[in-house]
Amino acid sequence: MSFVTDFKRIIRSGIIGFWRNGVVSFASILTMTVTLFLVASLIFSNAILDFSLEQIQRRVDINIYFYPQASESVMLGLQETLEQLPEVHSVTYVTRDEAIEQFRERHKDNPLTLQALDELGANPLGASLNVRAMDPGQYGMIAEFLASDHPSVYTAQSSIEEVNYNQNKLIIDRLNAITSTAQQLGYVVSLVFIILTVIITFNTIRLAIFSSREEIEIMRLVGAENPYIRGPFMIQGVLYGGVASIVTLVLLYPLTLWISAHTRVFFGGMDIFYYYLNNFPQILLIVVFVGVLLGAFSSYLAIRTYLKK
Amino acid sequence: MIYFDNVSKVYKGNHTALKDVTFSVAPGEFVSIVGHSGAGKTSIIKMILGEEKPTIGTVHFGSTDIHALSSDDISAYRRKIGVVFQDFRLLPNKNAYENLAFAMEVAGKTDEEIAADVPHALDLVDLFDRRWNFPNEMSGGERQRLAIARAIINQPEVIIADEPTGNLDPINTFEIVQILEKINTMGTTVILTTHNKGVIDALNKRVITMDSGSIIRDDKQGKYAI
Known part of the structure; x- marks a missing residue:
């Protein structure tokens, strides 16, 4: 008997079985859709978590404050040196004029402070460099570099009034701890949910195959070999997973659109709908892969019980 | 063709289903096995099909020891035997054509x-x-006819009919027995279990009578004797 003929027959029989056991197929697809929704929501919640954490991290920085009389060439020289460090993401130069403007902006509701500033006449603020690291864990290294005797740092040393790393250190450390805990928690929660949904799907398919146990028994009596009995059921499992993943992907479109409209502000500017559209190929691949694999594997395990002996 | 050699089957709790059963079936024979429920008829059928192993003794089909076969070889072996059951055992999700086609596939x-x-x-x-x-x-009679068609479709050497008329009325019973006789005249060995007196008496062929797991009679041209 040729392999191709067998394969064709198994596929055909799987599709016919899927169609004729409509109610069982419907129930299995429904359960698998819920499972795949969970998988998709894990993808989204991880994305939201990452995005939010990144937003928070982005607010952390080090400022190097210079004396008002510091020369611009020294400051720009230091900026250039810092920008060459691999840990540094970006360095922004804030001039004295920009500094006073920002100050005014920040205190615009406080006329007393502004009045005091006006009375001073001259600009009392110095320029500053705003340094952002690639990763918040790297601020320590940047601060160390600023305290070292690297030539360009050395020349700038006398112009630097203050580096505010030490004030920020506590916040940075705490944030690092929260970030890694949040990420670990995210992984644990994902893992628990995935295990749960796998068990639920497995049980559904087990019940579907349980309703066919007599059929399996008859096939054995007629003399069918195990792979030939198992094949159509695995095809059905693949079809459950395939159809469920399509249903999931289609339903995600209006759902993310709706969620996105209501939560854009809440998630710190993240737009779930655009995330879905932009990452569609990856999400499609993950959802279909999980669905099909879960369906086939569950069928394989469930039917094993009846093929032993 | 089929040889039972001193076969005993003991289930858990010391329940003896078969006790020292020895008999053989020649090619082309039509053998009926009769007895009350629990006499051991179904145990004999299950052993021929390799569904159950004897506790003591061996069952041979030709020269092969059925219970020494691997699971793949069992599948191949079962295709040499056509089976008809009291409860038909047709594939519920396949139509008549597909039920036969499946057996051929x-x-x-x-x-x-x-x-x-x-x-x-x-x-x-x-x-x-x-x-x-x-x-x-389909009606009961139609289902059983379909089951017989499935049993013979691969031209097996043996047809085993386990109480094929148990669920049928007298007219359908008569039809089924006629079909079995026809298959037998075409050269296929038939093993029939039944407790229908009318069927046995009408056949006038070899009858093995069982009681409590033992063969108590084996008549060349038997009548229903219990």
Whole structure:
């Protein structure tokens, strides 16, 4: 008997079985859709978590404050040196004029402070460099570099009034701890949910195959070999997973659109709908892969019980 | 062709289903096995099919020891035997045509052979017009005829009919027995278990009578004796 003929027959029989056991197929697809929704929501919640954490991290920085009389060439020289460090993401130069403007902006509701500033006449603020690291864990290294005797740092040393790393250190450390805990928690929660949904799907398919146990028994009596009995059921499992993943992907479109409209502000500017559209190929691949694999594997395990002996 | 050599079967709790059973069936024979429920008829059938292993003794089909076969070899071996059951055991999700086609697919027949043989077998049991119907759309007699068609479709050497008329009325019973006799005259060995006195008396063929797991009579041209 040729392999191709067998394969064709198994596929055909799987599709016919899927169609004729409509109610069982419907129930299995429904359960698998819920499972795949969970998988998709894990993808989204991880994305939201990452995005939010990144937003928070982005607010952390080090400022190097210079004396008002510091020369611009020294400051720009230091900026250039810092920008060459691999840990540094970006360095922004804030001039004295920009500094006073920002100050005014920040205190615009406080006329007393502004009045005091006006009375001073001259600009009392110095320029500053705003340094952002690639990763918040790297601020320590940047601060160390600023305290070292690297030539360009050395020349700038006398112009630097203050580096505010030490004030920020506590916040940075705490944030690092929260970030890694949040990420670990995210992984644990994902893992628990995935295990749960796998068990639920497995049980559904087990019940579907349980309703066919007599059929399996008859096939054995007629003399069918195990792979030939198992094949159509695995095809059905693949079809459950395939159809469920399509249903999931289609339903995600209006759902993310709706969620996105209501939560854009809440998630710190993240737009779930655009995330879905932009990452569609990856999400499609993950959802279909999980669905099909879960369906086939569950069928394989469930039917094993009846093929032993 | 089939040899039972001192076969005993003891289940858990010391329940003895078969006790020192020895008999043989020659090619082309029509053998009926009779006895009350629990006499051991079904145990004998299950052993021939390799569904159950004897506790003591061996069962041979030709020169092969059935219970020494691997699970793949068992599948191949079962294709040499056609089986008909009291409860029909048809595939509920396949129609009449597909039920027969499945048995042929399993035996590795080509699509052409299936297309040629299935209508012929359906014709033989007078079910050609019902070929697209599912088992639950058929009467008991029709289902049993379909089961017989499935049993013979791969031209097995032996047909085993385990109480095939148990669920049927006298007219259908008569029809089924006639079909079995016809198959036997075409050269296939038939093993029939039943407790229908009328069937046995009408056949006038070899009868093995069982009681409490032992063979108590083996008559060349037997009558129903219990």
